[in-house]
Amino acid sequence: MADNDTNDPPPPYYSMFTQKPVPYYVPKDPAQVAAVIVTQHVVAPPKRQESSGRSAKCWVGWLGALLVLALIGLAIWLGGKGRDVPVMTRHTINVYLLSKSLSSFFSLPLSCMWIVHYGSKMYSVHYESDCRGNDCKDQEQHETYDGVTDTCSNSSIQCDGIQDCQKAVDETNCVRFGEGGVLQVRTAKDGRFLPVCSQGLDQSYADQICEQLGFRRSYVSNPVDSKTSVALTVGPRSAKLIQGLVNVSSGCQDEKAVSLECTDCGKPQSASRIIGGSASQLGQWPWQVSLHYSGSHVCGGSLVSPDFVVSAAHCFQGSMKNSVYWRVYAGTISQNSLQTPYLLKKIIVNENYNNNNNDYDVALLKLSSPVTFSSTVQPVCFPTFDQTFTDGSDCWTSGFGTTQQGADHASTSLMEVKVNIINTLQCNSSLVYHGAITKNMMCAGDMNGGRDSCQGDSGGPLMCKGGNNRWYLAGITSWGAGCGQRQRPGVYSRVTSLLPWIYSKMQQEKP
Numbered sequence: 001m002a003d004n005d006t007n008d009p010p011p012p013y014y015s016m017f018t019q020k021p022v023p024y025y026v027p028k029d030p031a032q033v034a035a036v037i038v039t040q041h042v043v044a045p046p047k048r049q050e051s052s053g054r055s056a057k058c059w060v061g062w063l064g065a066l067l068v069l070a071l072i073g074l075a076i077w078l079g080g081k082g083r084d085v086p087v088m089t090r091h092t093i094n095v096y097l098l099s100k101s102l103s104s105f106f107s108l109p110l111s112c113m114w115i116v117h118y119g120s121k122m123y124s125v126h127y128e129s130d131c132r133g134n135d136c137k138d139q140e141q142h143e144t145y146d147g148v149t150d151t152c153s154n155s156s157i158q159c160d161g162i163q164d165c166q167k168a169v170d171e172t173n174c175v176r177f178g179e180g181g182v183l184q185v186r187t188a189k190d191g192r193f194l195p196v197c198s199q200g201l202d203q204s205y206a207d208q209i210c211e212q213l214g215f216r217r218s219y220v221s222n223p224v225d226s227k228t229s230v231a232l233t234v235g236p237r238s239a240k241l242i243q244g245l246v247n248v249s250s251g252c253q254d255e256k257a258v259s260l261e262c263t264d265c266g267k268p269q270s271a272s273r274i275i276g277g278s279a280s281q282l283g284q285w286p287w288q289v290s291l292h293y294s295g296s297h298v299c300g301g302s303l304v305s306p307d308f309v310v311s312a313a314h315c316f317q318g319s320m321k322n323s324v325y326w327r328v329y330a331g332t333i334s335q336n337s338l339q340t341p342y343l344l345k346k347i348i349v350n351e352n353y354n355n356n357n358n359d360y361d362v363a364l365l366k367l368s369s370p371v372t373f374s375s376t377v378q379p380v381c382f383p384t385f386d387q388t389f390t391d392g393s394d395c396w397t398s399g400f401g402t403t404q405q406g407a408d409h410a411s412t413s414l415m416e417v418k419v420n421i422i423n424t425l426q427c428n429s430s431l432v433y434h435g436a437i438t439k440n441m442m443c444a445g446d447m448n449g450g451r452d453s454c455q456g457d458s459g460g461p462l463m464c465k466g467g468n469n470r471w472y473l474a475g476i477t478s479w480g481a482g483c484g485q486r487q488r489p490g491v492y493s494r495v496t497s498l499l500p501w502i503y504s505k506m507q508q509e510k511p
Contacts, residue, residue, distance in 0.1 A: 160188035161244015172504030174243040175213060176385045180224055181259040183209070184385075185232055187243050196232045196242075197252035198223035205234060209242050210262035214506025215305050216370070219261045226257035263305055264373075266381035266463075266470030280333050280414040285398045287380035287473075288414060288461060290329040290338070291365075293320060297335060297410045300399045300460025301328070302473050303379050306370035307511045310502065311459030312476050312493065313353040313363045323347050328367065331376035333414040335400060343368040348505050350498070359438045361478040361493045363459075364505045380463060383472045383496050391421045395444060395464040395474060397490070399457030402483070410456040417451050419444040419462070421474075422489050432487050440497045442475050445489030453490045454483035462492045 156164030159174040174186045176193060184193040198221075206218035232246035233253075269283035280288075287303040291311060298320075301311035309328060327341035345368040352360040371377055389395065398416040427443035428435050437443060444462055445452045453460070462475030475492025482488055495502075 157188045159186045159243045161241045163241075167508050169504065169508075171241055171243065172507045173500045174241070175209065175503070176499070177260070177382075178384050178386060181261055181384070182224060182226070183258050183260045185243050185246055187232070187246060187248070190230075190248050192230075194230055194232045194248070195226050195228055195252075195257040196234065196246060197226075197249070197254075198256045198258040199253055200234045201258050205237050206258075206260055208237065209260065211510065212241055212507060213262060213503055214308065214510040215262040216307070216511060217262075219264045221258055221260045223254075223256035224259045225255060226252055227255050228252075228257070231257065263379045263381075265304075265379045266466070266472060267378065268471065269375045269378075280398060280416045282333050283376045284333075285396075285414070285416065285461070285463070286331065286376050286378035288398050290332060290335065290400055291315065291459065292327040292329065292341070294325050295327075297400050297456060299456070299458045300401075300477065301365065302461040302463075302476075303330060303371060303377070304382060304473065304502075305379055305506070306373070307367050308506055308509075309365040309367065310473065310476060310495075311363050311365060312478055313349045313361045314355065314358060314478070315459050316347050316349050316363050317355065321347055321349070326365075328365070330371055331374065335410070335412045342371060346509060348509065350501055357436060357438065358479045358491070359440055360498070360501075361440075362476055362498045362501065364502060364509075366509050370511065380461060380473045381466070381470050382499060382502070383474060385496060385499060387466075387472065387496060389421050389442075389464045389472075389474045391423065393421055393464045393474075395419055395421055395462060397444065397453050397457070397460065397462045397475075397477060397492075399453060399460040399477065401454040401456030401458075401460075417453075419451055419490070420446060421464070422447065427489065427491075432489070433481075433491070437491065440494050441478065442492050442494045443489045444475065444492055445480075445484075447487055447489060449486035449488070450484050452480065452484040453477045462490075 152165035152170060156170045158170050161171070164170050176184050176186075178184050178193075178195070183196045185196055186193045201221065203218070203221070206221040210216075210218040229251050231249055231252045233249045235245050235247060238245065265287075268286055289301045289303055289309055290297050291299045291301050291309075299311055299315035301309040304310050323344040323346060326344045326347070328344065329338045329341050332338050344365055346366040348364040348366065350360040350362045353362075354360060373379070383389075396416055396418050398414060400410050400412075400414055402410060422443040422445065424437055424442065426447075427433055428437045432447075433443075442462075457477045458479075460477045461473055462477065463471045464474045466472050473495050475495060478491050478493050480488060480490045
């Protein structure tokens with residue numbers, strides 16, 4: 001959690017790991033490294049039949065890797081007098097060295113995993129390419145964590161209330177919430193998301209809808225004014241999905257739609273805050289969790305229900321996809337006084353996650369047992385599908401990340417900092433991130449530097465306060481150029497863009 005105004009170059013954004021999650025960091029400018037020893041780290045891929053063309057590409061990739069090492073050696077020999085080397089780091093150790101010149105020179109990206117030794121520290125360096133180990137293959141755009149591709153019948157119809165696909169993908173993006181929590185459902189009869197009338201929708205019906213979405217029950221439902229000319233009315237309750245139990249009608253009879261809340265969310269027990277890199281109070285951000293891998297804090301996350309935590313996809317790449325080695329700590333503000341951890345039953349990484357640009361950087365964690373809510377453990381609210389967070393909103397980010405430039409360990413205390421939402425056009429300008437911000441990302445921080453998230457904060461929340469005094473999960477800490485640099489704000493996964501995926505996975509993995 002950075003809060004500084006220094007002009008010195010800060011460390012890269014993400015923690016670095018080799019054999020175990022020791023949070024070491026690659027220097028901002030590799031040309032300033034005094035001594036580098038490089039050894040190969042073999043990544044064993046699935047065996048594939050290899051063509052001569054791909055073999056040639058592999059050899060070219062190796063030559064390219066050797067050229068990179070030669071250039072690093074040249075930079076060392078020059079004693080750091082050369083130009084800055086462009087570096088973009090990620091939690092999974094993706095380091096792009098001379099990306100523009102090399103990719104154009106070889107007409108393909110490089111791919112090798114190395115362990116770089118600098119003094120007593122080790123850094124993993126991953127060059128993206130078609131060459132992995134001794135095998136070469138075409139690079140895949142998407143990867144599914146569990147390796148299962150859904151299969152559907154030829155007669156499948158979206159949102160008709162009948163599950164025609166093995167994992168029910170045809171029925172998972174049919175419910176959403178609009179302004180004021182108004183329940184909206186899409187049916188095969190209409191194709192549009194329409195508000196649901198409150199008449200006839202009782203508590204048992206509300207529970208059924210929330211259970212369908214992956215929550216255990218509903219919290220509250222209320223009638224709200226609605227003068228829409230087209231709406232949905234509920235029929236007799238049955239075991240079917242809600243989209244199969246509603247009928248299109250000409251508005252609601254009493255001009256009342258239903259507002260539904262599945263959790264009592266976004267209400268911290270402590271509200272005292274100091275702007276800028278200060279330690280949090282117990283109960284201040286009760287949805288913040290600390291994710292430990294093999295006994296060390298690695299990433300953050302946000303509790304959204306008794307059974308699910310939302311975090312970042314880049315925290316769970318490679319061997320770190322194995323849920324056995326993870327522990328989830330909730331209701332804590334100090335790494336020195338951790339409560340009994342929760343285990344993970346499943347890690348669900350967005351299938352469209354792109355580790356080249358960190359697009360779709362979201363993961364859903366299913367807990368082995370439900371969390372018991374208390375004054376220090378509460379869920380954060382999901383935003384509505386159309387909720388906007390603009391500059392001037394009361395927004396904060398929190399985490400156990402590093403607090404000092406170049407620090408080699410995370411903070412023992414939960415830190416917080418107030419940040420400004422930054423317009424995407426400004427963040428994508430040539431002065432900031434040069435068009436790297438996608439529709440699934442948002443920027444927050446301070447354009448003058450100083451207020452930012454940092455290493456170890458990845459996966460944690462960017463939360464904004466709504467008009468109802470509840471806190472909403474606006475973003476997920478994802479990436480950035482250094483920490484607290486001027487015109488280099490933090491970049492967060494935009495939750496409103498990723499809500500359909502989150503809800504669909506919660507529905508598929510519901511308890």
